Amino acid sequence: MNVHFGYEGLRFSGPVITMGVFDGVHLGHRMLISKVVEEAHRCNTESVVVTFDPHPRMVLEKGNESLRFLTDITERIMLLEETGIDHLVVIPFTNELSNLTACDFIEKILCEKLCVSHLVAGFNHHFGKRHEGTGNTIMECSSRFGFSVTRAEPLILEGVVVSSSVIRDLLLSGETDHASRLLGYPYFITGRVVPGERLGRSLGFPTANIEPHFSHKIIPKNGVYAVEIELSGYAEKHKAMLNIGRRPTVTSGNTKETIEAHILDFDGDLYDKSVVVRFRHRLRDEMKFDTRKKLTLQLYADKEQTMRLLK
Numbered sequence: 183m184n185v186h187f188g189y190e191g192l193r194f195s196g197p198v199i200t201m202g203v204f205d206g207v208h209l210g211h212r213m214l215i216s217k218v219v220e221e222a223h224r225c226n227t228e229s230v231v232v233t234f235d236p237h238p239r240m241v242l243e244k245g246n247e248s249l250r251f252l253t254d255i256t257e258r259i260m261l262l263e264e265t266g267i268d269h270l271v272v273i274p275f276t277n278e279l280s281n282l283t284a285c286d287f288i289e290k291i292l293c294e295k296l297c298v299s300h301l302v303a304g305f306n307h308h309f310g311k312r313h314e315g316t317g318n319t320i321m322e323c324s325s326r327f328g329f330s331v332t333r334a335e336p337l338i339l340e341g342v343v344v345s346s347s348v349i350r351d352l353l354l355s356g357e358t359d360h361a362s363r364l365l366g367y368p369y370f371i372t373g374r375v376v377p378g379e380r381l382g383r384s385l386g387f388p389t390a391n392i393e394p395h396f397s398h399k400i401i402p403k404n405g406v407y408a409v410e411i412e413l414s415g416y417a418e419k420h421k422a423m424l425n426i427g428r429r430p431t432v433t434s435g436n437t438k439e440t441i442e443a444h445i446l447d448f449d450g451d452l453y454d455k456s457v458v459v460r461f462r463h464r465l466r467d468e469m470k471f472d473t474r475k476k477l478t479l480q481l482y483a484d485k486e487q488t489m490r491l492l493k
Contacts, residue, residue, distance in 0.1 A: 196299035284315025356403030
């Protein structure tokens with residue numbers, strides 16, 4: 183896959199294109215992109231995905247510090263690489279771009295710059311100024327500008343339409359297993375190990391304190407999870423139990439939320455190392471115990487359950 187940041191100077195010859203943010207690159211996105219690849223092969227031309235960075239909501243919404251997403255652009259590129267697409271065009275999303283009408287965007291960028299011959303549109307895609315562009319807009323513009331259109335159907339799994347918003351809500355509810363099934367892969371967080379308070383070590387469970395690279399990354403609901411961790415510079419994956427929360431048994435209730443992993447089969451210095459955490463199973467809610475001894479006993483039970491689930 184060739185990655186292009188911006189569209190100036192690109193020279194495509196009648197490609198098949200789809201466009202969207204593709205947050206999470208979930209199974210619904212992959213079904214859509216597979217239609218792009220198939221149509222491009224059928225027409226003996228190139229397949230192109232157009233995406234935007236930053237996420238449009240980061241530009242359009244005030245108070246965007248609280249916004250959370252499944253992936254940043256680096257993660258999206260990595261996931262889109264798996265789809266078999268020929269080209270990825272990353273367009274900087276700006277206020278100026280947001281003021282283009284849907285038909286202006288199609289004419290000035292998809293037609294004049296990218297020379298689209300066929301557009302595959304998502305079932306609920308909205309774009310252009312005030313999100314007024316819809317599938318109907320695309321159909322109207324296609325006859326004006328001379329390209330054909332396929333409108334994809336939604337993907338329904340386990341009784342729900344697969345969408346980024348549904349997956350985000352599942353993660354915030356702690357339903358990581360369900361979210362991962364809709365994504366088509368275990369939900370993951372990339373980050374680095376930062377110094378912590380070493381509270382886990384005092385209980386016999388030393389932990390790596392993980393800070394996500396992407397400050398707007400969705401963090402699943404507080405609780406304890408069985409996860410797999412990939413460490414920068416190490417080939418193998420490691421089993422780990424991970425706590426998200428405020429550690430109420432050993433700290434006051436006003437502490438900052440942390441992401442801490444106890445890696446079961448690794449003993450070494452991890453500070454400042456990059457890690458990828460892949461969520462496999464949710465074990466339980468975060469709990470406050472009467473004594474540290476009761477907490478320690480629960481941690482041993484969590485460890486046994488993690489080893490069994492990840493066996």
